[in-house]
Amino acid sequence: MSDSESEAALIESLFAPLSLGAKGSFGLRDDVAFLPSPLHGHIVTQDQIIEGTHFLPNDPLDMIAKRLVRRNLSDLIAKGGVPTAAFLSLAWPKSRDRAGLTLFARGLGEDLAQLCGDCPLMGGDTSETSGPLVASLTMLGTGTTPTGQPVLRSGAQSGDVVVVTGVIGDAYLGLQARLDRLPASQVPGCVAFSLAPHPPSVALSPLIGRYANASIDVSDGLILDAQRIAIASSLRVDLTLEAMPLSTEAAAYQGLGSIQERALALATGGDDYQPLLTLTPVNFDAFKEAAATLGISATRIGKCTQGGGLQLTYDGLALEMPLHSGWQI
Amino acid sequence: MSDSESEAALIESLFAPLSLGAKGSFGLRDDVAFLPSPLHGHIVTQDQIIEGTHFLPNDPLDMIAKRLVRRNLSDLIAKGGVPTAAFLSLAWPKSRDRAGLTLFARGLGEDLAQLCGDCPLMGGDTSETSGPLVASLTMLGTGTTPTGQPVLRSGAQSGDVVVVTGVIGDAYLGLQARLDRLPASQVPGCVAFSLAPHPPSVALSPLIGRYANASIDVSDGLILDAQRIAIASSLRVDLTLEAMPLSTEAAAYQGLGSIQERALALATGGDDYQPLLTLTPVNFDAFKEAAATLGISATRIGKCTQGGGLQLTYDGLALEMPLHSGWQI
Numbered sequence: 111m112s113d114s115e116s117e118a119a120l121i122e123s124l125f126a127p128l129s130l131g132a133k134g135s136f137g138l139r140d141d142v143a144f145l146p147s148p149l150h151g152h153i154v155t156q157d158q159i160i161e162g163t164h165f166l167p168n169d170p171l172d173m174i175a176k177r178l179v180r181r182n183l184s185d186l187i188a189k190g191g192v193p194t195a196a197f198l199s200l201a202w203p204k205s206r207d208r209a210g211l212t213l214f215a216r217g218l219g220e221d222l223a224q225l226c227g228d229c230p231l232m233g234g235d236t237s238e239t240s241g242p243l244v245a246s247l248t249m250l251g252t253g254t255t256p257t258g259q260p261v262l263r264s265g266a267q268s269g270d271v272v273v274v275t276g277v278i279g280d281a282y283l284g285l286q287a288r289l290d291r292l293p294a295s296q297v298p299g300c301v302a303f304s305l306a307p308h309p310p311s312v313a314l315s316p317l318i319g320r321y322a323n324a325s326i327d328v329s330d331g332l333i334l335d336a337q338r339i340a341i342a343s344s345l346r347v348d349l350t351l352e353a354m355p356l357s358t359e360a361a362a363y364q365g366l367g368s369i370q371e372r373a374l375a376l377a378t379g380g381d382d383y384q385p386l387l388t389l390t391p392v393n394f395d396a397f398k399e400a401a402a403t404l405g406i407s408a409t410r411i412g413k414c415t416q417g418g419g420l421q422l423t424y425d426g427l428a429l430e431m432p433l434h435s436g437w438q439i
Numbered sequence: 440m441s442d443s444e445s446e447a448a449l450i451e452s453l454f455a456p457l458s459l460g461a462k463g464s465f466g467l468r469d470d471v472a473f474l475p476s477p478l479h480g481h482i483v484t485q486d487q488i489i490e491g492t493h494f495l496p497n498d499p500l501d502m503i504a505k506r507l508v509r510r511n512l513s514d515l516i517a518k519g520g521v522p523t524a525a526f527l528s529l530a531w532p533k534s535r536d537r538a539g540l541t542l543f544a545r546g547l548g549e550d551l552a553q554l555c556g557d558c559p560l561m562g563g564d565t566s567e568t569s570g571p572l573v574a575s576l577t578m579l580g581t582g583t584t585p586t587g588q589p590v591l592r593s594g595a596q597s598g599d600v601v602v603v604t605g606v607i608g609d610a611y612l613g614l615q616a617r618l619d620r621l622p623a624s625q626v627p628g629c630v631a632f633s634l635a636p637h638p639p640s641v642a643l644s645p646l647i648g649r650y651a652n653a654s655i656d657v658s659d660g661l662i663l664d665a666q667r668i669a670i671a672s673s674l675r676v677d678l679t680l681e682a683m684p685l686s687t688e689a690a691a692y693q694g695l696g697s698i699q700e701r702a703l704a705l706a707t708g709g710d711d712y713q714p715l716l717t718l719t720p721v722n723f724d725a726f727k728e729a730a731a732t733l734g735i736s737a738t739r740i741g742k743c744t745q746g747g748g749l750q751l752t753y754d755g756l757a758l759e760m761p762l763h764s765g766w767q768i
Binding site: 253262264 | 468473476490491493561562563567588589591592593
């Protein structure tokens with residue numbers, strides 16, 4: 111970046127507007143922020159994106175910023191949280207220019223405003239790096255359960271149904287197409303989605319806070335994330351992969367081997383950013399109906415019973431757990 | 440790192456112990472943390488360290504982690520805050536091994552325990568990078584002013600004295616010696632200090648919260664940080680550099696040119712991690728006496744008056760503002 115523009119000037123022009131005048135942000139002109147206490151407490155999540163690990167070097171910079179926001183927002187929504195404040199740490203490559211930083215800030219601001227309900231950027235740290243771009247976002251929110259506590263992985267009960275919102279697999283198919291591993295012309299919607307996959311509306315959070323016993327966002331792969339609920343809740347989780355909700359494009363795509371192989375690929379692809387929930391059957395009915403009024407689908411894809419571990423079936427046929435069950439780093 | 444060890448296993452063995460059993464950390468086994476609301480609110484700071492920008496590639500990894508903690512702690516103490524929770528984002532180079540990560544986690548844990556009053560690590564994100572090490576820490580704390588608000592840069596009043604705790608310049612001299620720009624044998628204490636410069640005890644925070652009108656930590660250089668108070672408070676700040684407190688080693692070192700040139704070098708070196716405060720003269724006396732009972736020195740190095748800008752003198756002689764007044768990225 112230009113030596114003639116100080117860090118303070120950059121923050122003033124690009125990031126201070128994203129504080130949206132929030133009182134405790136001090137216009138991003140001080141060294142700290144002040145967050146007044148909500149009734150119960152803050153739910154806090156923190157996720158980073160790293161060039162070469164989480165995105166491709168040529169991805170558009172506004173989309174990279176959006177991915178960062180959505181990784182965090184997805185965690186918060188899955189836990190029944192509503193965003194209230196964000197903090198950005200940015201290690202910006204010396205080789206990238208100010209126009210790129212402007213684009214990054216624009217993407218960040220658009221998502222914080224539009225997807226996160228005008229969530230202010232309250233602070234952070236911007237520095238230069240000689241290496242790849244690394245950005246970390248800390249997002250705080252308030253809970254929607256009666257105690258303000260987040261909905262955890264560990265709350266599943268025997269008898270719960272396992273439910274996922276939206277569809278699974280589009281981000282995976284889109285990424286494969288962008289890596290030239292399958293024809294982009296057959297999955298154009300997936301390609302667009304995969305640039306910055308997004309969670310459902312934050313309006314879903316209060317329904318999760320009200321109805322769900324356990325929850326996790328599907329970011330590392332449906333199978334791996336379902337396994338995490340099974341482990342944390344000390345229960346057996348059965349997933350019926352034929353019930354996994356697919357987009358029209360994903361359902362029509364024939365290129366991943368047998369129908370079972372396709373299901374396993376999509377269920378381990380990750381970056382879906384849909385909440386994976388367990389609920390009592392009665393609460394599922396209420397949740398599904400309320401989510402439908404928001405235009406959000408909820409699909410039953412499994413159940414919780416006494417025992418342990420994750421079992422996969424497709425139309426009644428038991429499937430081996432794939433060696434690669436999802437993304438762990 | 441070894442492919443055989445999952446992210447979850449790494450977190451369990453290296454980072455979960457740093458959560459110190461804090462209830463809302465969920466043992467670092469969930470996707471979010473829960474922070475109960477303190478009486479007024481949280482003060483939040485976030486700073487990162489980047490290999491090649493903030494530390495040298497061969498610096499010991501426990502010292503690198505300590506630098507990260509101390510950068511944040513220094514901000515919090517200067518604002519009158521007492522740490523309550525930390526979150527770590529870590530982009531860990533594939534080229535570094537698990538022993539290095541273990542050392543990093545140990546340094547982090549030692550400082551959070553010993554310098555931050557058993558501050559728990561409540562969450563974060565660990566990922567691999569093909570580039571240099573980047574780590575960001577988000578630190579939350581409670582304020583010690585009557586309203587819980589942080590002491591800002593902008594609160595200085597005309598008539599305030601300008602005060603710094605401890606000594607200035609040791610981190611600069613130590614770094615220069617480590618870069619072979621001056622003989623390490625003449626400043627051994629500075630060399631040791633510069634590996635992980637540390638702020639004063641967190642016991643100082645309540646005194647800052649009680650007595651100071653404005654405050655900033657000296658991290659980018661005394662002159663630049665004093666200028667920031669002048670700008671934020673719309674006042675003139677006069678610094679009398681002959682009063683700048685130096686360690687015995689720094690005072691004895693003769694290698695930086697004239698006595699004025701040495702003062703300017705030390706006052707722009709940065710990484711001092713001492714609070715730079717403005718207080719009424721009466722409050723300064725009380726602060727100084729109370730700080731002394733903690734073994735912390737407080738030295739008057741200037742004053743605030745009507746007007747604007749920063750003026751530098753040495754024994755009454757006006758000094759030009761140096762072209763490089765401190766570190767801005």
